[in-house]
Structures are given as C-alpha cells and as structure tokens.
Amino acid sequence: SQQGEEDPQALSIQEGENATMNCSYKTSINNLQWYRQNSGRGLVHLILIRSNEREKHSGRLRVTLDTSKKSSSLLITASRAADTASYFCATDARAGTALIFGKGTTLSVSS
C-alpha cells in the first residue's frame, strides 16, 4: 500500500529558525495532508494540499507538492518551542479511501 516516508526522522533546531520536513510516497494520490502529534496525544490536522495544487500556506506553515517526484515538504517558519512535536504526512489514493500515514518526523525546538 502507498505510504508516506518522512525525513529526517528527527530534527533539532533553535527557536526562530525554520524547520523543513520532507515526505515521499509511492503511488498516485488524491490529497496529501500534514498532521501534528504532541507526545501521547491524538493527531491534529495542519494542512491539506490537493494533487492538482503545488503550494499552500497557512500561517507559519508552507506546504509544497511535487507529484512528478511523489514528494512534499512542510516548512515551519520562525519556529517556537511550542512547535516541538511529531509531524506526519498522510495520503489517500482516491476520495474516500483510507488515509495512510508515514513514520513521522520528530521536531525539537529549543529556546
């Protein structure tokens, strides 16, 4: 089954720096989404980008999608300590099919 694979697995940065996480997937997709998970909690949706979109912004988040390379990136600008969490990409093959998650990137932002 298709699956997003994020890299790096772990990322440590200082407050104020930008954080970039990448996601690669194997087969064609309908949408690609990014989620955040604080330790021991459920996931929270951050942003969705459709397969016919190339870039999307939401606050300090910027997501790009390159369907020819089957990859996406999530950029968090001006990181804060509160951004410390795990970030996952997720894809679905067609509308209404199961959402498949990658293994995630653990981001640590130190003040």
Place this chain on the structure above:
Amino acid sequence: SQTIHQWPATLVQPVGSPLSLECTVEGTSNPNLYWYRQAAGRGLQLLFYSIGIDQISSEVPQNLSASRPQDRQFILSSKKLLLSDSGFYLCAWSGVRGGEAFFGQGTRLTVV
C-alpha cells in the same frame, strides 16, 4: 460541532484477556471511521477502515477485530490479547469523501 470520543485513555490488561475499545462520533452522519495503532516512537499503522455499517476492511492480519454496530460507533476488540498488542490505539473519522481526519485522544494499551 463534531466531536469524537475514545475510551478508556489507558488500559493494562493481562495476556490472554479480551479487549474492547470504543469510539463514538457526534455531530456528523455516515463518517468514515478508522482504527490505527502506533508503537512507541513510530508511525501510525492502519488497522481497520469503515465506510459504513457492515463495511469494514482489515489492513493487516492480527488477532484484532472491529465492528460498527451503529453509524457513529466503532469498536475494536480482541478475544485474547498478546504482548505484541501493546501500543497506542487511535480512532479517527473523516467525511464521506475523505479529506481532513479528526482523531480521538487515544488509548494507551499495555499487555502484561
């Protein structure tokens, strides 16, 4: 507004005991429902996916089962737990056409 309830939050069960985790959704109808499992420090493994009552697909072979007795209720069960069933179980729902998924707070299951 839509909400999702998942319980219990934590559970410690002996090997060989049964399991029942419940998830309910409020404020929406005919949701797509998911059960995921997350091992410590790992990604989410899709266990079950349901697009309607009596329409449940199993993604991996295991000793777990899922049922959907009502439109907005999703239950994860096991007749006999294994040590390897320990993990963090997450229920989620999305709309009929997919899109954004909304997650419960998870159940931390420890099989001893």
